[in-house]
Amino acid sequence: MFSRLQRFYTSIKVATDIFMLAVAFGLAYATRFIGIIPVTDGIPPLDETLVSLVMVLVIFPVTFHQANLYTTNRSRTHIGELFAVFKASITATLILVALTYFTRERYSRLTLALLLGYSLVLVSVTRLVLRLALAEVRRRGFNLKTILVIGEGELGRRVVETVRDHRELGFRVVGVLAQDLEKARRKVRGAPVIGRVEDVERVLDEQPVDQVIIALPLEQQLVVKQLMEQLALRTVDVKVVPDLYQYITLYGGLEEFGGLPIISLQGDPMDGWSRVAKRAFDILFSLVAILVSGPVMLLTALMVKLTSRGPVLYQQERMGMDGRTFHILKFRTMRTDAEVAGARMASEEDPRRTPIGTFLRKYSIDELPQFFNVLVGDMSLVGPRPERPVFIEEFKRQIPRYHLRHKVKSGITGWAQINGLRGQTSIQKRIEYDLYYIENWSVTLDLKIMWLTVVRGLFQRSAAY
Structure with a gap:
């Protein structure tokens, strides 16, 4: 029954993609030859247009199939689905251009570029609509995959909770197998305990199960090995939840090294294209900010120079990404002898401030x-605020996971700052917010933080010191 439903859903996706691709081709043709773009080399013959259309309707679905866009992947996010469509569409377009070049069917390249744009929008939107519709169907209890969880401990409870909290993925726990029935409760987070671990084959014989998830602690690896030998003779899908939650600190997960699977306990949160996107974002917006705030900075420099002796800019050593130090730039707001007695954190109404220093700090100028x-790349627009090395060693000893905030570049503003954690506020709370930002980073989140900095954070009285 489930396989028939899956084939039906797959056929809907294929048919919808083909229809949307045909519409995209029609729109691209109309835009290029009937729309506002001047036609200089004439309109292609009908037979060439039909050949190109057939190639599109064959190459794109085949490429989508090779990219596993027609296979079941209930754990793939909406963003993951759209990104997969984007990559597959780029690949299909390159294949199409290559084939039209070598076969000398040199169809309008501008039309093919327009086709790519239209197809990305139409296919992505229809797939998103289909996913949302299917998620709603699954929330109502239809098209569900059944799961048998082996293990009643902490890992087993996490599996059951995850399935329960994400009903849109289409899973249902039919039961839990416990190692010790006397210690196990009748239910694990609402899922019934239906036997012991040794009863796995009997349970699989008595009721249909699509997936078995083994969630046993590290000390039970011998039991896991025995279970794998038993389940190897079954057609049921088998997954193992590694008992490594207590060791994974940031961006851990399963990696591959030359075909060798490796579990990463601590990784780089921004790598590859994520790092490129964030750096491009920083360069663009910092250039715009410098141009827009240029007059304000010139006026501020003049005011600092006229109201106190000493340099206009203050350079202070801070620690950034990977523990590297750099010199942060600020307009000087304190007297030149402010730290003769040693480094100490600034405070509200600090007596060491210059006459204009309080005003500049209040409005973060x-x-x-x-x-x-x-x-220049020392900092990012958004990220954890950089601290002075003289204070960081103390923070590392006092605050668990403090060092993880140095996995990314420090920022002018951050998630902690827009939530009111500026100046003399709890360091522990700041770290919580900083790690939340790192673990959930996206360009959209950066834009949100920058906007809220202007609306909420920039004019708070407890500005960063």
Whole structure:
């Protein structure tokens, strides 16, 4: 029954993709030859247009199939689905261009470029609509895959909770097998305990199960091995949840090294295209910010020079990504002898401030030169605020996971700052917010933080010191 439903759903996806691709081709043709773009080399003959259309309707679905866009992947996110469509569409377009070149069917390249744009929008939107519709169907209890969980401990409870909290993925726990029935409760997070681990074959014989998830602690690896030998003779899908949650700190997961599977306990949160996107974002917006705030910075520099002796800019050593130090730039807001007695954190109404220092700090104007730190790559627009090395060693000893905030570049503003954690506030809470940002980073989140910095954070009285 389930396989028939899956084939039906797959056929809907294929038919919808083909229809949307045909519409995209029609729109591209109309835009190029009937729309506002001047036609200089004439309109292609009908037979060439039909040949190109057939090639599109064959190459794109085949490429989508090779990219596993027609296979069941209930754990793939909406963003993951759209990104997979994007990559497959680019690949299909390159194949199409290559074939039209070598076969000398040199159809309009501009039309093919328009086809790519239209197909990305139409296919992505229809797939998103289909996913949302299917998620709603699954929430109502239809098209569900059944799961048997082996293990009643912490790992087993996490599996059951995850399935329960994400009903849109289409899974249902039919039962839990416990190692010790006397210690196990009748239910694990609402799922019934239906036997012992040794009863796995009997349970699989008595009721249909699509997936078995083994969630046993590390000390039970011998039991896991025995279970794998038993389940190897079955057609049921088998998955193992590794008992490594207590060791994984940031961006851990399963990796591959030359075909060798490796479990990463601590990884780089921004790598590859994510790092490129964030750096491009920083360069673009820092340039714009420098141009827009240029007059304000010139006026501020003049005011600092006229109201106190000493340099206009203050350079202070801070620690950034990977523990590297750099010199952060600020407009000077304190006297030149402010740290003669040693380094100490600034405070509200600090007596060491210059006459204009309080005003500059209140409205964060002293932070404007840091856009140059961003431009040269020392900092990012958004990220954890950098601290002075003299204080960091103490924080590392006092606060667990403090060092993880140095996995990314420091920022002018951050998730902690827009939530009111600026100046003399709890370091522990700041770390919680910083790690949340790192684990959930996206360009959209950066834009949200920047907007809220202007609306909420920039004018808070407890500005960063």
